[in-house]
Amino acid sequence: MSFTARLDDPVCLDVRRFGGKAAGLARLAAEGMPVANGFAVDARARRRIGVDDAVREAYHRLSPHSDVPVAVRSSATAEDSAATSFAGGFDTVVGVRGADQVVEAVRRCWAGVSGERAVDYARVNGINPATLSMGVVVQRMVRATTAGVMFTISPVTGDRSRIVVEASWGLGLTVVGGEVTPERWVVDKIALSVLDHDPGDKRLEYREDGTPAVVDPARRVAPCLTDDQVLDLARLGKRLERRLGGPQDVEFAVEDGVPVLLQCRPETVWSGKTQRSRFTPGQGAARWITSVVSPGVS
Template sequence: MNAPHIVWIHRSDAAGSDLLGGKGAGLARLTEAGVRVPPAFVVSTAAFRAAVGADLLAEIDTMAGGVAPDAAAEDLEAVGAEVRELIGGVALGDTLTGAVAKAYAALGHDAAVAVRSSSAAEDSADHSFAGEHDTYLWVSGEAELINRIRDCWASLFTARAMDYRRKAGLSSAGASMAVVVQVMVPARAAGVFMTLNPENGDRSKVVCESVWGLGEPVVSGSVTPDRFYLDKVTGEIVRRDLVVKDVRLVRAASGQGTTSAQVEPELREAPSVTAEELTELLRLAKLVERQFGVPQDGEFVIGSDEGAENVYLVQSRPETVWSRTSPSRATREGSVIDSILSHLVPGSARQA
């Protein structure tokens, strides 16, 4: 039986990351767990392979596999650029284009969507690939969607993605990409959560980082977010680190893509999530940790209105740093030195 080219996350029939990619498979499991997730479908890895075709896949594998293990960054970029150009010229074909158009129409007429790369190798317990592949927000219209799907396929061969695979001991030959197409939530606030304390590995805490607007600046590490520490047992907010938030990422005036906008003066020092929303994030974080069986590193978005019912999860993946350390040892040995390092080297505690 041929693998499907379009898979809805709420009807995935337990399809795994080999077909849906890491993000797609994670979203499917979140949906199975009853978590509030924006509607989405996945253009599968089978669709990628069918569109690119056996001959071009073989050529790409030869080019990617021919990169020396110690190749310089400029050599990686040169090969990657050549492969991306080849993928950029791929025509999806009438069958796949029609299937994408039908699924997209089911989300609503010219629905605004996020188009997210979902590599078959990413978001495992050993390799997260966070930020290595491309994501496009506020995409609208069938033609634009098709272009962005192709761009996500091509991002499999950026120099940074190829270098990540090389350092992780993975080959770029045979790499495969799915693409998640998910309804955009008009974000009042957004951010990330971890079901342990990234400063010391303490699994009795959930830590949430958030900003006004879309969460991509938090994911990319380009801004300093608000940070909240929640106790898993008592539900108490044990610590709040609030920052001044001057700008936020919002939908561009054209309707396509994003732009930066100034935050209203009265909101700049205000917490970007409410106590009620943090309580809901704590509930969801604990739920997904139970569902996946290991500490999680996830992303959330909060809709335009306040309240728990407006909190959505848009990703959850295994945490890849502290999860490899036993809970007691992580809490005991990491509490001092890693807290110091996290302040001396920004972002050092959150590598996933």
């Protein structure tokens, strides 16, 4: 049994083995989308002898000559379907450097499958918690100048003619964790024009190693993306929606001016539903849908 597989290996499309996050990234890679290099760990390997060595070997293949920093992300086998999403229910550990630390972070992700929040969510959605299992994704850390989320449907109203982009300086932890008021753009999906823009208050940023830093006052309200970059993201969002068959909830980072996809999952709040949103005005859409992820272990 092979315990790990590259994200561009078609075997990662098997949700039962590698989980929804890995399968989503594998599909993006197969579609030629910009995805950070990495590998996935088989959910069935959790209690197998030799898995630690397999993770170390996969990490060294990812970075043969140095201890490249990586993000280690939970990938539950029951997550990110068109009906349910475990967004924010499991751990993501960023800024992990060195083979032993990667093994530790993988095991931390595995432990989350039996966490209270994940178990409660499974029960509410009619999933037997005993059937939950966890794959893990390990990806090269993107040297992000800006990062955030994109919804190819309005998360506030469910309007399918709108794309909403939320972003802030540095890693996306501040956006998904609700630690800043992110900059927000509303884009007309058909005309590809910016309809609304709120500069937010980007008072904190996370560096590549997962450490926080206070943002200078002038940068807090300065644009972290140009309008052209926002429209490029919107075009990418439209491609994703066409290829993947419905509205998407996307996490991205911008490295050297180029967007890199970190995650893409079906939008589950409005797609196929008619209930009113519980979105609270003034609260970032990412914070509403997701929860806090964690800086790296040391």
